[in-house]
Amino acid sequence: MKQRIIIVGAGQSGARTAAALRKQGHQDDVILIGDEPELPYERPPLSKDMLSGTSTSGTTIFPHAYYAEHRIDLRMDTRVDSIDPAARQVVLADSSLLTYDHLVLATGVRARSIDIPGAGLEGVLTLRTRRDSTRLAARLTANARIVVLGGGFLGLEIAAAAVRQGCAVTVIESGPVLLGRILGGFLGTRLADLHRAHGVDIRTNARVTAIEGQGSVSAVLLEDGTAIAADTVVVAVGALANDELARNAGIECADGILVDAHTRTSAAGIHAVGDVARQRERWSLTLVRLESWENAELQAQTAARTLLGAPQPEDNAPWFWTDQYDQNIQILGGCEPGDTVVIRGDPATPSWCAFFVRNARLQGALLMNAGRERRIVRQIMNTRHAIDHDALGDASHPLKTFLQ
Ligand SMILES: Cc1cc2nc3c(=O)[nH]c(=O)nc-3n(C[C@H](O)[C@H](O)[C@H](O)COP(=O)(O)OP(=O)(O)OC[C@H]3O[C@@H](n4cnc5c(N)ncnc54)[C@H](O)[C@@H]3O)c2cc1C
Incomplete structure (x- = not known):
């Protein structure tokens, strides 16, 4: 009996799931659907090499020919609007229907926006896609005033890249310490020193109340009345799981699609992988949603193994890296x-x-x-x-x- 597998989301974990299915011997249809207009790519270079000017394209996961050679039906620029677990169908934005035997949701996350006056001004950016990175890189010119909202890993990588391009950089963090939720702030204290040594103005315990400007951004206003001049504001205040397809279909979610150690969701025949998946138990952690390159790789392998009935490797402590300066x-x-x-x-x-x-x-x-x-x-x-x-x-x- 033929088993068609549809993967929604053609990012890192989606593309890797498709590849793993073929590598592990799946012979039937694999359809990989993504709403971005380009081939699946890896995101880590977007805040590093691409902003520092050492790469302009990031890392495409597989060349175009790979998909045809491996009989992966890649549909780019195609959005899935809803799924119907009872009928085992996905509904595309053009209202066409596709039937599946198994579905893998690999829809990732989106940048969280901020709801303050001026957030829609020209020059207020977020960073998630290759297009975002190209747009931001073009603004990192010598002496440009860059204000980064959010002192997490992404914000700090952007700050480091901007300083390297000769920009004047301020990082605004609402917490008392950078990366307060990571390693108890231990790393954040050290990173603040590192960034200050490179000339970044790090402000902790600082809250932004508005972004000012006539058409385009000119300053960021803090709660204490301080105005910080800005040509570009980068909002790096975290991400929201793209779990709407699952939630609207009645699949259990909690800022992410809940999965077991085998990437199975609460709906029969539906798996979730990568940034959008919140694993009920991982190593010694519970209810963990990991936004990391390695997790996207590993969960893709796990989903393919589960779908094909292959044995799983041992559970591993999660791993993440960042490069700054x-x-x-x-x-x-x-x-x-x-x-x-x-x-x-x-x-x-x-x-x-x-x-x-x-x-x-x-x-x-x-x-x-x-x-x-x-x-x-x-x-x-x-x-x-x-x-x-x-x-x-x-x-x-x-x-x-x-x-x-
Ligand atoms: C700037 C940046 C830097 C990073 N640096 C690091 C790092 O240094 N180290 C590290 O470990 N990790 C890093 N990461 C995290 C890592 O890149 C992610 O964990 C990884 O990309 C997750 O892959 P994913 O497939 O789950 O999601 P994504 O790669 O985001 O792919 C999801 C795809 O699904 C598409 N999609 C969503 N909804 C739909 C729909 N309804 N229909 C069709 N398509 C849809 C999205 O448009 C997207 O293309 C970084 C991430 C970013 C953004």
Whole structure:
């Protein structure tokens, strides 16, 4: 019996799901539907190489010919308006219907906007797509005044790229510390120092009340009355899951489509992968929606394996990286208030690690220019062995001994 699989969302996880299905031997129809006008691409370069001028195109996942060669029916510039789980159909924007046996939702997230006066002025931008990146890159000229709203990873990468282009950059963060929800603010404090050393004006505990301008933006107004002159404002205040298709079809959602460890949603025959999927349990975390490159890769593989009945690999501590200036920062797992922080190496040097330990188990790790340690640290985390703090903090004590 033929099994047609439709994937909605032709971004990283959608394209990778289609490829994994073919690689793992699925012979029947694979239809990949995406509303962007271009081939599926990876997003990390959009806030790094593309803004720094070292790349103008980002990374296309597969060349055009790949899709035909692998009999993947790629439909670009095509929006899915609704799904009907009972009839196993998707409805396209032109009202045509497609029937599926299995459906994979890979619709990602969209940039969260801000609801304040002036948010619609020319020069107020967000960054999610290649087109957004091209538009923003064109505005990062020497001495341009760039105000970034939001001191998260995306905002900080934009700030770093803008400074490199000679812009005057201000980052406005409403919380008391940058990245307050990541590693308990441990990383944020250090990143604030790094950015200030490069000339970025970082303002924490600052709330924006309005964006001013006649037609196009000229300033950002803060709650305390301060006006910050701006030629461009980048709103980087997080993202919202594109989970409407699922929600309107009665599939369980909670800012993301709820999935189990096999990417199955609450509706039979429907899976969700990538940024839009909120996994009920992942490693030692619950109800986690990961917006990360690796998660998009892994969940694509998981969905394909589940659909084809293949065995799944072991669960892994989540991993994320960011590049800012010449710093490569990698994060594994997470941390909670009260976790013990163990430093390995000297934070005054370029390369060191911080570990977050709870009940003698390694819960999280921050690797500063120490990506070579990622594999072993992840293995240690996955073993869940009890760990000796003192030995962990002693750089002369080889990490591999914690695996024994
Ligand atoms: C600027 C930027 C920098 C990043 N940097 C890093 C990094 O350094 N490290 C890291 O680990 N991760 C990074 N990420 C995150 C990573 O890129 C994402 O986790 C990844 O792209 C998620 O893939 P996805 O397929 O779930 O979503 P997406 O790649 O967003 O794809 C979803 C696609 O679905 C389409 N779609 C939505 N609704 C519909 C519909 N109804 N019909 C048809 N199509 C639809 C969307 O238009 C989009 O094309 C970054 C993301 C951004 C935006």
